[in-house]
Amino acid sequence: MSSRYGLIGCLIVVLALLESATAATQYTVGDGFGWAVPPNNSTNFYDDWVSNKTFQIGDSIIFNWTGEHTATEVPKEYYDNCTKLGIILTTPGVMVTFNENGTHYYLCSISTHCEQGQKVKIVIGDGISDTGSASSLVAGALSLLLSTLVFQFLALLCLN
Structure with missing residues (x-):
């Protein structure tokens, strides 16, 4: 009976580790200030705001504003150069999710x-887009190998 509780405990730990490893963060641009012209023309x-944040794949940002902004x-x-040509998001509260480094x-x-x-x-990850590159395939393969080894190790601990 006690081995069943040990197995259940190990499964809970594994699930918690998986959740924390895959949790994405949602940021509101400018935090409580939002997306607006900075106070006192503070160009920095x-x-x-971004200086103490580390954005990763899967994270998202939300642009919240009132008034007339894009x-x-x-x-x-x-x-x-503040050239205003590009993909324009015109609805406040729009969320952008990042799916790759860049x-x-x-x-x-x-x-x-x-x-x-x-x-x-x-800047997402290292800031360099690696879509389709060999380095992203190698990183994925290493991640898979490491995950497999961790799961095998935890399975051995849980079953003994």
């Missing part, structure tokens, strides 16, 4: 909001 407001995804050159640039395309600091750079 959103740089400061969240426009643009290439780096457009971001640097760097994403967003700005507000309304008036001079970008020039006043309403822009943010989001």
Whole structure:
């Protein structure tokens, strides 16, 4: 009877480990301030906001705003120059989920909001897109191997 409780306990631990390993984080851009022209024309407001965050594959960001704003995804050159051409998200509360490593640039395309600091750079993982590359296949294979070894080790512990 006690071995059954031990097995159940081990399964609970394994499930908890799996949940924590796959949990994605949801960020609200600008936290409580939201997506708006930064106070006092602080052009580094959103740089400061991302500075203590580590974005990973599976994480998402939400752009919340009131008033007239957009969240426009643009290439780096457009971001640097506040060129307002790109994929425009016009509905507040829109969520963007990241499915691969890379760097994403967003700005507000309304008036001079970008020039006043309403822009943010989001770096996912190492910031380098690796879609279809050999390195992502190797990383996936190593992850699978490591997961298999961990599960076998835990199974041995739970069954003994």
